Amino acid sequence: MNKGIFAALILFFAVTESNAQLGAMKLVGNDTRDYKLGLGAFIKTGFPVGEGSDITVEGGVNIFFLDSYGSADGTIMCPLKIGYRYTLNKTGQGFYVEPQAGYNLYGVTSLHDESGNAVDLKYHGVVFAAGTGYLFTIGGQPFDLNLRYETVIAHGGSNNFIALGLSRFISFKKRDNNY
Amino acid sequence: MKFYFVAAAICLLFSSCLKQSIADAMLHPKGSGAAGATATLSYELNGNPVKLTVANAGNQDPNAYTLGCTKSPGLYSFSGLGSTGETNFLFYTDSLATIKYSYTGNYGDMFFISYNGQDEFVHVASDFLSFTITSYNNGRISGTFSGQLTPLISANTINNTYGAPGSILITNGVFENVPVFY
Numbered sequence: 213m214n215k216g217i218f219a220a221l222i223l224f225f226a227v228t229e230s231n232a233q234l235g236a237m238k239l240v241g242n243d244t245r246d247y248k249l250g251l252g253a254f255i256k257t258g259f260p261v262g263e264g265s266d267i268t269v270e271g272g273v274n275i276f277f278l279d280s281y282g283s284a285d286g287t288i289m290c291p292l293k294i295g296y297r298y299t300l301n302k303t304g305q306g307f308y309v310e311p312q313a314g315y316n317l318y319g320v321t322s323l324h325d326e327s328g329n330a331v332d333l334k335y336h337g338v339v340f341a342a343g344t345g346y347l348f349t350i351g352g353q354p355f356d357l358n359l360r361y362e363t364v365i366a367h368g369g370s371n372n373f374i375a376l377g378l379s380r381f382i383s384f385k386k387r388d389n390n391y
Numbered sequence: 392m393k394f395y396f397v398a399a400a401i402c403l404l405f406s407s408c409l410k411q412s413i414a415d416a417m418l419h420p421k422g423s424g425a426a427g428a429t430a431t432l433s434y435e436l437n438g439n440p441v442k443l444t445v446a447n448a449g450n451q452d453p454n455a456y457t458l459g460c461t462k463s464p465g466l467y468s469f470s471g472l473g474s475t476g477e478t479n480f481l482f483y484t485d486s487l488a489t490i491k492y493s494y495t496g497n498y499g500d501m502f503f504i505s506y507n508g509q510d511e512f513v514h515v516a517s518d519f520l521s522f523t524i525t526s527y528n529n530g531r532i533s534g535t536f537s538g539q540l541t542p543l544i545s546a547n548t549i550n551n552t553y554g555a556p557g558s559i560l561i562t563n564g565v566f567e568n569v570p571v572f573y
Contacts, residue, residue: 243414243415333418367417367528368528369414371412
């Protein structure tokens, strides 16, 4: 089922001329002090729905490695989110805020238990995020510098992280200002 | 607009109240009283009730428990040990989900239940034992099960001797708050 969803997402983002973002992120909260700085990548597209606002669709991969037990241990999450991006000056540029909600298509935490046995804990879960950012252009190319807090909730626990990213965003429907 | 931001803030606040990471919640069914929760297993074998209750189920020794489920590569082993014998089931999966798992006679002979000294197997093609997990939270599973098994009369070196095919009916099976040990 996941393969079908991933294939549909790839097709969807290809059709809607999305592009990718790379970012750095840090897990926060309990049980996270052994994690290194994480890496994230996502593709995102948006549909203008009003003056300076978009409905956004985002699929991504977030990877966090544990400091201990070697590089094979860590956490991977693949969330699919829908959000509402609202630029504060209603121009489609400048500062914006963006709440998001979605579903974690695939999540796995690989670690070693007290007996030294390798354990893969797989989960899905719901995803919530709140972000802010700044839309600007360099050489006529639109960019998005953003900061967000995201949480994945499953099995009575949650993985929370803060992410900082930079991307160039292309909207499906062109506005006058290309945002 | 305000609605979206208030909703987002509430969701984030709610998640911040969760005191465990997902991995920790799956590994250690603690917090929110999970460790102290009572695990139960009950069913009827040809109408005879079988019941098993374990208080503080999350605090059982993962290597020697009365009622629980342990993970191995590609497999979760459910086991309950009571006064009438033991009850077992195998979930052939890497990751438990809230779905129905069935073992039928087409997969080959398999022991599942020992009742007052008699072992009950999935043996003939029409035999089965099905477990449905209805919830999996805080490292504990709950659900229902039923089945139709065949008794083992005698275990022999080459061929076992079985009783009447499908003569053991498992009905009204329920398990609640059974801890999953990793």
